[in-house]
Amino acid sequence: MSETDSTATSSPADDESIDASTAAVSSGDDSVADVERSLLRTENERLRRELERTTRTTYRRTALALLAVGLASAGLGLVLPAGRTVLVVVGAIGIFGGILTWYLTPDTVLSASVPESVVDAHSRTVSDLQTELGLREDVLYVPAPGQVAETRVFLPLHAAYEVPDALTDLFVTAVDDADERTRGVALQPTGAHLYRALDGSLDGDLTPDRLPDAVPEALVEQFELAASARGDRTGETFTVELDAPAIDGLDRPDHPVVSFVGVATARALDRPVTVETVDAEDGRIVLAW
Template sequence: MSPNDSSDGGAVTPAKTRGAEGSRLRSGIESTETEQRSDRLRRGYESRRSTGDRRLTAGLLALGVLSLGGAIALPTAQRVLFPLAGVGLFGGVLAYGLSAGRFIDASDGERVYGAFADNLAAVTDTLGLTDERTYVPVPNSTGVEVRLLLSGRVDHLLSGEGDAPIVDPDGRGLLLEPSGGDLYDEFREALTEPVATSPEPIAEQLIDALCHRFEFVTDADWVVSGDGQRVEITVSDSAFGPIDRFDHPVPSFLGVGFAAALDSEVSLEVSVEAERNAGVVVCRWHVGEASQSTGERVPS
């Protein structure tokens, strides 16, 4: 019998104890690294946002001070410079007071998006298109942009440089610019590190932006599948209402983000859990499989 064996089947052996301690240690290290990456992302977003506020405040205050000094030095110009000084100083103080955050009522944003969603949903119904939504990277003169494909195939819809929207003359498909496209561009510019290229860190970056940069949701959790070709994301308290509406900004941003970062088309399934005021977004990509939109094989 080895030293680590025990006649008591229920006894905890030293080997088991060391294994459990090692597992807890690895889990703690991974948790710490995740928190540190999230903190870096959050600091980067806050720094970019506050820089513009500081510049505006400083510019207005400088205008006020210079105008006031000019009014004192040039009595003949006081009628113009004193009001200008007042505007600059008052504007600077006001900008400083508002720089902590810009408030837009969530219900107003939801109403604006709701009209857009209802109109496009009516268009797709009129064309008889399916509910399948695929976010597809499309090459253009400046690189790659992501488009929202509704039925059809990209190679049948593209013309020129692939500017959206494009409607198949036979009504078999529709290629649109997604609501998450410009959001993804802003997210990428605000990052203090490169966009990740594997599913787990991509999900972390995108969700951190949804919660802290854009504040579209209050909380989110995600699980990446074992084969690395699927992620399920649960979000809470969407600022734009139920996330299962047409090209909702939350799933659209996620679809665009995964499609751009992985350079692969991404299909979405979206559902709502009304009792928890939550929604679930399932993103699937087709790495290593035949592309559904072009018929070509996507390299892994």
């Protein structure tokens, strides 16, 4: 055998040595990855505990401030007979509010990125459905008896669509050629449970006249989805303007805020409503019917 052939041919021992070295390198990479993951988990736990501690401290300071104001007011009420009634009432409110704030301090704090991630995943799913099935970008909220909050969000297939009579199935298919325009996809709205919470808190039914007041108030006070909100119903449109929405991307498909407004409007009117425009920058939502 020539010297060249002898050099080019490797022995089984050499192959085993190479495999062992490769396995050692791979094992080393896995160990490094495990260490990095462990460090990330540790850091996440530390940040979570720090956020909970900061939130708890803020609530406790607020509670102590209320207690101090309450006790001071009550003490002044004993010293100043002229304003005793007012001071005692203020003192009682301060003491009661301080005690509630102290004991109702939240033990668990949900990061804002968590609902943001959930909304993003849902929006991507709806967008993928629209793209892959060739659906229109039109979004309708339709009363649907028997469904959650008695409402479904309908994504039509054709431009000249018609709202189907039944929206119990995910994929709304045509029975014959006459029903072709009713084809599309019917989903559960993200705002369905929010509407059920609003409906349970209202004194009486949500009528069309109550929409401009009830819906913005629920967005701000009940669900804390915006810093402030205003509603206006004119003709066959309902407009809601938001300041500092809690979840960004209002123009994403079936955004919780838009969905809640759509579901509430559809239920109040008892008819399908269309998302006319959504201006994410100005925080404006316009529905039409």
